[in-house]
Amino acid sequence: MECGDGPVPYRFSSPLHRGVLRSRYKRFLADVELENGQQIIAHCPNTGPMSGVCQVGAPVYLSHHPEPKRKLAYTWEMIQVDGVWVGINTSLPNRLVDWGLERGWFPQLAGFSRRQREVTCGKSKIDFLLTGDAGSAYLEVKNTTWAVGSRALFPDTVTTRGQKHLEDLIQIRQQGQRALLLYWINRADCTEFAPGEERDPRYARLFREALQAGVEMLPYRVEVSPTGIRPLGLAKIVV
DNA sequence: GTCTGTATTTTGGAGAGGTC
DNA sequence: GACCTCTCCAAAATACAGAC
Numbered sequence: 001m002e003c004g005d006g007p008v009p010y011r012f013s014s015p016l017h018r019g020v021l022r023s024r025y026k027r028f029l030a031d032v033e034l035e036n037g038q039q040i041i042a043h044c045p046n047t048g049p050m051s052g053v054c055q056v057g058a059p060v061y062l063s064h065h066p067e068p069k070r071k072l073a074y075t076w077e078m079i080q081v082d083g084v085w086v087g088i089n090t091s092l093p094n095r096l097v098d099w100g101l102e103r104g105w106f107p108q109l110a111g112f113s114r115r116q117r118e119v120t121c122g123k124s125k126i127d128f129l130l131t132g133d134a135g136s137a138y139l140e141v142k143n144t145t146w147a148v149g150s151r152a153l154f155p156d157t158v159t160t161r162g163q164k165h166l167e168d169l170i171q172i173r174q175q176g177q178r179a180l181l182l183y184w185i186n187r188a189d190c191t192e193f194a195p196g197e198e199r200d201p202r203y204a205r206l207f208r209e210a211l212q213a214g215v216e217m218l219p220y221r222v223e224v225s226p227t228g229i230r231p232l233g234l235a236k237i238v239v
Numbered sequence: 240g241t242c243t244g245t246a247t248t249t250t251g252g253a254g255a256g257g258t259c
Numbered sequence: 260g261a262c263c264t265c266t267c268c269a270a271a272a273t274a275c276a277g278a279c
Binding site: 045048049090091159 | 248249250251
């Protein structure tokens with residue numbers, strides 16, 4: 001999968017293992033039947049409700065980490081829903097934003113040569129503090145898997161932590177600094193993004209307040225596949 | 240520089256405790 | 260008893276501090 005003149009796609013460091021989702025339970029666990037018929041328990045690195053993407057019987061891909069210190073050797077990475085691969089690993093977007101920043105995935109973030117992770121700010125921690133020729137900016141990253149039609153939505157449940165992040169970013173803007181929120185849309189079938197008003201009305205209200213305050217919203221689309229992840233650019237914000 | 244331990248992050252369920 | 264609020268816990272990755 002090459003990407004022409006566009007940004008370099010991310011490739012998984014080792015081949016993923018295909019299977020079928022049998023059940024998901026206790027937030028962190030998933031029963032998966034591998035292609036060879038073996039039944040395994042995989043770690044589910046997404047503690048949210050996974051609205052619309054947790055479909056029993058759907059094809060999934062797992063990464064394999066046979067380190068002795070791990071209890072579960074397999075990690076659930078993606079699931080195929082309506083013919084589209086959806087990334088479910090919530091830790092991946094932060095790592096890939098870090099990775100993509102070095103490779104020019106985000107033209108909106110050009111001019112930031114240095115970055116510091118997990119910076120304490122206000123009531124919570126912000127994922128990145130970017131500094132460089134472009135000045136400085138705070139960047140928070142959110143993983144998005146829920147979609148209705150071609151519209152990606154976040155959050156898919158009440159998130160007080162997410163609300164705190166929005167309040168902190170608004171405060172950062174009020175202090176005259178740049179503040180950005182990058183919604184990592186972990187599926188290729190969405191061209192629009194909107195706050196999940198139905199699930200968290202307060203978050204949706206804060207989202208609009210943040211927009212008005214000048215917080216820069218970047219709903220970033222990626223194409224997820226068993227070989228890697230390819231950047232697709234920004235989705236249209238609908239409020 | 241390497242190793243070890245601790246804190247933090249994600250969300251929803253379970254259980255405890257308080258109030259009516 | 261019913262309801263509400265609060266705290267703890269689950270697995271794993273990651274960052275960071277401290278010891279050697």
